[in-house]
Amino acid sequence: MKLNEVVQRLNLEVKTCKENLDREVTGGYSSDLLSWVMAHANEGNIWVTVQSHQNIIAVAVLLNLSAIIIAEGVEVEDSVLQKAEEEGIPVLTSSAPVYQICGEMYQMGIKEGEV
Amino acid sequence: MNKNFLLKMSFDIEGNNFNAAGAASSEIKRKLKQIGLNSDVVRRAAVSAYEAEMNIVIHAYKGVLTVTVSPGEINILAEDEGPGIADIELAMKEGYSTASDDVREMGFGAGMGLPNMKKCSDKFEIKTELGVGTKVSMTIYY
Numbered sequence: 001m002k003l004n005e006v007v008q009r010l011n012l013e014v015k016t017c018k019e020n021l022d023r024e025v026t027g028g029y030s031s032d033l034l035s036w037v038m039a040h041a042n043e044g045n046i047w048v049t050v051q052s053h054q055n056i057i058a059v060a061v062l063l064n065l066s067a068i069i070i071a072e073g074v075e076v077e078d079s080v081l082q083k084a085e086e087e088g089i090p091v092l093t094s095s096a097p098v099y100q101i102c103g104e105m106y107q108m109g110i111k112e113g114e115v
Numbered sequence: 116m117n118k119n120f121l122l123k124m125s126f127d128i129e130g131n132n133f134n135a136a137g138a139a140s141s142e143i144k145r146k147l148k149q150i151g152l153n154s155d156v157v158r159r160a161a162v163s164a165y166e167a168e169m170n171i172v173i174h175a176y177k178g179v180l181t182v183t184v185s186p187g188e189i190n191i192l193a194e195d196e197g198p199g200i201a202d203i204e205l206a207m208k209e210g211y212s213t214a215s216d217d218v219r220e221m222g223f224g225a226g227m228g229l230p231n232m233k234k235c236s237d238k239f240e241i242k243t244e245l246g247v248g249t250k251v252s253m254t255i256y257y
């Protein structure tokens with residue numbers, strides 16, 4: 001499934017890298033512990049979190065994730081968005097809770113993990 | 116270590132600078148990809164470098180991250196000036212962390228750093244001296 005479809009179905013706000021939305025999503029992962037994400041998320045996964053500081057971009061770059069969804073209406077600072085833009089990481093936001101976002105993605109057929 | 120290295124790079128890491136954190140490991144990943152190493156090897160090296168970099172930012176005053184690529188192996192060396200580790204066995208346990216509450220709120224200090232590094236590397240060595248610093252050496256064969 002393409003990132004674009006996820007954005008539309010979940011009504012996500014695209015904060016950065018609108019040009020990178022035709023990427024294939026390989027699965028989903030959710031955690032707010034960065035080392036946990038480093039250990040378990042896979043390339044091309046969408047990561048759902050409530051963390052919004054600069055370091056989430058580094059995590060996404062290192063793992064080559066397809067996007068970060070920042071949930072629960074958490075605000076993202078401009079410096080973080082700028083970094084994401086530079087690094088080519090789509091940052092998507094939603095006011096919905098993490099649980100709901102994960103549930104909807106799962107129902108759409110986006111399962112966890114495997115590339 | 117093999118003297119015929121293909122690539123060597125060093126990065127100064129500043130303790131407590133969370134804005135710059137991750138920059139060194141991102142650069143390391145880029146370079147390793149550029150020289151054509153396979154994606155699993157690059158991923159393991161990137162995760163190891165990231166966790167080592169974050170440990171310096173979280174726990175130490177300052178440190179140096181050095182990556183050396185030789186034929187068949189990548190070595191990542193993290194040397195810091197910092198408090199050292201009182202109980203390495205405990206520090207190696209998943210979930211154990213001495214990070215502050217502030218740092219944990221940012222999603223660090225999950226107690227997964229050292230275990231992640233060990234898991235991602237083929238050879239893992241750690242030396243520490245209380246009040247002086249810590250040295251972690253990780254080797255990944257490719």
